[in-house]
Amino acid sequence: MRPSPLFTRLLALLVCLTALVSCSEGGDSPAGNSQPTEAGPTLSGIGVPSEAAPVATVLPARMTEAPLPTMAVAETETEYVRIKNAALGTYIYAADEQARHGALDGADLSFDWIMEDYQGAVRFKNRSTGTYLSIENLREYVELLPVQPVWMSPRWTFDQDPASGTTIIRNAWHNWEVLYLDTGHEFLRYGRPPADAGAAQWTIELASGEAVAAGTATPVVTLPAPSLPAGSRGASVPWLEYEAEDGETNGRLIGPDRTFGTIASEASGRVAVELSAAGDYVQFKTIKEANSIVVRFVIPDAPEGDGITETLSLYVDGIFSQKLSLTSRYAWSYGGEASTYNLPVIGGAHHFFDETRLLVQTIPAGATLKLQKDPDDTAGYYIVDLVDLEYVDPPKAAPPDFLSITTDCGAVPGDGLDDGPAIQACIDEAQSRGTGVWIPAGTFESTTAAFNVDEVSIQGAGMWYSTIHGFFARFNCMGNHCQYADFAILGETLGRDDRSPENGFNNGAGLGSRLENIWVEHTKVGYWVGPGTTNGLVIINSRFRNLFADGINFCNGTSNSVVENSHFRNTGDDALASWSPAHGGVNTGNVFRFNTVQVPWRANCFAIYGGQDNRIEDNLCVDVVTYPGILIAQSFNSNPFAGTTVVQRNSLIRAGGPMFRQEHGALKIRAEQGDISRLVVKDILIDSATFSGIEIDGSYAISEAAFENIQIVNPGTWGILIRSNTSGEVTFTNVMVENPGKEALLNYAPILYFTLTRGAGNIGW
Known part of the structure; x- marks a missing residue:
């Protein structure tokens, strides 16, 4: 008997995973997918885990692992699979709106599943009911539901267990939770990996059902992400940070000092470097290759409090590279510790630092990177706190069938005009079509109104490439499944006004919402989660910096939600x-x-x-x-x-x-x-x-x-x-x-x- 194409590819895939060698087919693994194995939030509450730290697995932005292997399906047939539990030997089947497990009945089509490749994950569609394995409503059991295109809850990824040769099936929305069985329930469960490892181990077998014409996408199996060392604390980030005081300088060290109202008290490590004379510099030997730079700095305020804009010179291996543009427009608050007035005359200055970010020509590993005050860099002084260097991958491609805010809706990047109406029209049209919105590379202005989102995915080319800028660079979740990924919000907030919702993201997130690879800067709050209900919000692999209030505030009954592997700097609450x-x-x-x-x-x-x-x-x-x-x-x-x-x-x-x-x-x-x-x-x-x-x-x-x-x-x-x-x-x-x-x-x-x-x-x- 000739093996089916699916069986052949499954066998090849297991060989690839076992040998840990590159498989030739498939695309890049999605960057930034985090798969911790610790306890996660559930509707019934959270217990206290053991003392040992969980192992968090996070894909860095720049992958060096093998490409994602894919299993090709023959064009003329659909292969059905069955999902068998390693511990009990039972199979998953459909029973009304509930996934259950039991002894296999080969004649019962409710035991048969189609594996759909969907936006970097897998959806399991039941042959009998046409519904999908999902945790959408966060019930005690795994549901079987008709699904919407933007839902993350019916999407699953696979971790291969090399010891047993079995597969762990992990939810892409709540990626700390996996499918498992327990002997006390006939329904399929999900949650943190159980003590009995076999209860969460599965084999996917070819079913013996009749083949029919293919109508679904290619099944896909994802490679496990690399693990952080056990006991790791803090985010795993794709950049290296260079502290100015650890570099070589002919400038002046300020600090250490923790006295409120001093610039050093707000510096990382409470020490920074001041460049005040022409020729003053601070320089570093780079450890890894980079093509982007972030500089955390202070330059003086303007006499009226509206900031100044100046340049600082960047050199690589002694050769001038370019000018960095620095502004104090978003920094310098007055009135003492509890105030953010923009009035220098009242004194009580604080909140001194801001950052500039820029994609640059590739800086090799081992190069000397120098920031220097040249004669035409005319700020009275430059205080450099730190430099972040990162290698940024090329822009992402648009997902199939997503509406582009440019080609489909008329937004124009870089012209300084309001793109808000065009973007909102795109969001509304995408909702009506059941698809998503694509933000290509470029800077788009939002100057008249915040964006209202419900049951829509908004996808950018990357947080270094796709930018929404302006006073109304804000997104309001108005219902459920507000999905945001791979873009930046750069606001125009200049002080804290708690009567004004100048936040990158607002409102309750409903069910099934997610932020991934998002960068928020120069707003009041990154995400104020409320008013409105929120259940199961996931915020992951994101950056919140230089804000006038909170980074993220879970408010008004937010539940079963997580912020993970994200970075916060210079928040004002x-x-x-x-x-x-x-x-x-x-x-x-x-x-x-x-x-x-x-x-x-x-x-x-x-x-x-x-x-x-x-x-x-x-x-x-x-x-x-x-x-x-x-x-x-x-x-x-x-x-x-x-x-x-x-x-x-x-x-x-x-x-x-x-x-x-x-x-x-x-x-x-x-x-x-x-x-x-x-x-x-x-x-x-x-x-x-x-x-x-x-x-x-x-x-x-x-x-x-x-x-x-x-x-x-x-x-x-x-x-x-x-x-x-x-x-x-x-x-x-x-x-x-x-x-x-x-x-x-x-x-x-x-x-x-x-x-x-x-x-x-x-x-x-």
């Missing part, structure tokens, strides 16, 4: 916050994980204000100017804490700062307006806190709070500070304090109202 205000729904089951936050010039790196079963995990927080690195607080009129709040495997470097006449600790628990209970804080590094390492205070009780495996090194004042208004009970186990500026512990709390329980393994106090 909490970089990442989950705020559950009492007038809205309860934020439930959200997670911030594998993110990096640098130099928030106001407020925290991470914060949770009320809500149920929310988590902060595996993040890196560096150089907080005015507030804690992590704040868990019953404040801002939030809903009560419920379930278990988990803060684990995070690193806080030079966190904590002065604001509102307080010296905030690097990690702070504050029961200001209500009780806080069931709090788990473990596996935390607190290094060089400005003031105390851990601070606990508030007028209400703190109970069932456990601190475990905490390292507090070189705190500026106390290792642990417990203020006099604290009540309740906290347990510390394996908490180490080393080299405090004052004492390891200062406990002001009255013994009648507060109990500090010392578990085993504490060191230094």
Whole structure:
């Protein structure tokens, strides 16, 4: 009997995966797809995982792995497959709107599936019902539904298990969740990989059903993404960062200094380099090849507060390359720590830094890159904090059948005229057709109104290529399945006005929304998630920088949502916050994980204000100017804490700062307006806190709070500070304090109202 084409390609694919060699067919793997194997949010809440850090797998922007292998289907026939569980030997079949498993009935077509290649993933369509495996409504079981083209919930990717030769089937929308079975249910489940590995292992077999004319796309199997090392914290990013103070310079070092209102206090590492005379330079030896540059800088403000625009010279290996354009238009706020007035006359200057970004000619590895103040670079001074160098891949191609905002809808890049009406018309037409919107390379202006999006995917050529610019460079999600990928938003916000929604993204995200490879800069907030309901929002592989308020705020009942592998720098309020205000729904089951936050010039790196079963995990927080690195607080009129709040495997470097006449600790628990209970804080590094390492205070009780495996090194004042208004009970186990500026512990709390329980393994106090 002659093997079918599908069987032949499956066999070849398994050989490729086992040998870890390049397969010749297929296209590039989609950049930036992240597939962590840790616990993810589910509708029923989140449990506390084991102490071991999960392994997050993230594809970098520049791939060196083998191309994605594809399995060719014969043009004249459709091959049906069956999906068999390795542990139980049962098969997935369709039962009404539910996927179930049972013993195979070869005559029952509900056991047969078509694998559709769809936008870099696979959809499983049932032969009998015509519906798809999906987790759209986040039920306890895997659903069978008719689907919309923009839905991510019915899309799946495959991880090959080389030990067993089986396949793990991972959801592309909630990519921390996989298909699995348990013996207690006849329906198919999804979630974090279970303890029984076989329950999530599958083999895909050729069915023996009759072949019919092909009407679907080519099935595809994706290679697993490379893993971050176990225990990694923070985002895996495609650029290398060069600190100015680590380079070679004839300029002047400023800092280190953490005094609010000084430029050095807002610099990465609290040190930067000043170039003030012609010929002053700072230079670096490049480690890897790059074709893009980001420079974080300060130049003076204009006397009236509207900024100046000047140049700085870029040299590569001693040869002039080009001028970099720098502006202080979006920087320099006045009025002290709590204000962002654009009035130099009132004093209290802060918020000094901004960034410039540019694609450049290729800079080889090992080259000397120099930033120099030449005689025609006429700013009074240039303060250079850091340089990011990145190799950016060529622009992406338009997805098939997407409407182009240029060729289909009339937008014109680079002409300085308003493209907003053309883009909105494209969005509306795409919704009516059930397709998506394509933003080609170029800069498009939005000067009259924000964009309203519902059930539409908006795809750009890449965050370095496709840009929406202007005061109304904003997207409002008006329903469900608002999908955004691979473009930048560069706003025109010049101060903070909380009456104005000057945010890159607004409104609740409904069901099934996703941001991937998005860059937001010069807006008030990156994404203010509310008003409106949100369930299952995914924000991944994105950058939020130089903002006047929050990076992302999960608000108004946002639930089962995740921000992952994203980078935040120079935010003007909490970089990442989950705020559950009492007038809205309860934020439930959200997670911030594998993110990096640098130099928030106001407020925290991470914060949770009320809500149920929310988590902060595996993040890196560096150089907080005015507030804690992590704040868990019953404040801002939030809903009560419920379930278990988990803060684990995070690193806080030079966190904590002065604001509102307080010296905030690097990690702070504050029961200001209500009780806080069931709090788990473990596996935390607190290094060089400005003031105390851990601070606990508030007028209400703190109970069932456990601190475990905490390292507090070189705190500026106390290792642990417990203020006099604290009540309740906290347990510390394996908490180490080393080299405090004052004492390891200062406990002001009255013994009648507060109990500090010392578990085993504490060191230094």
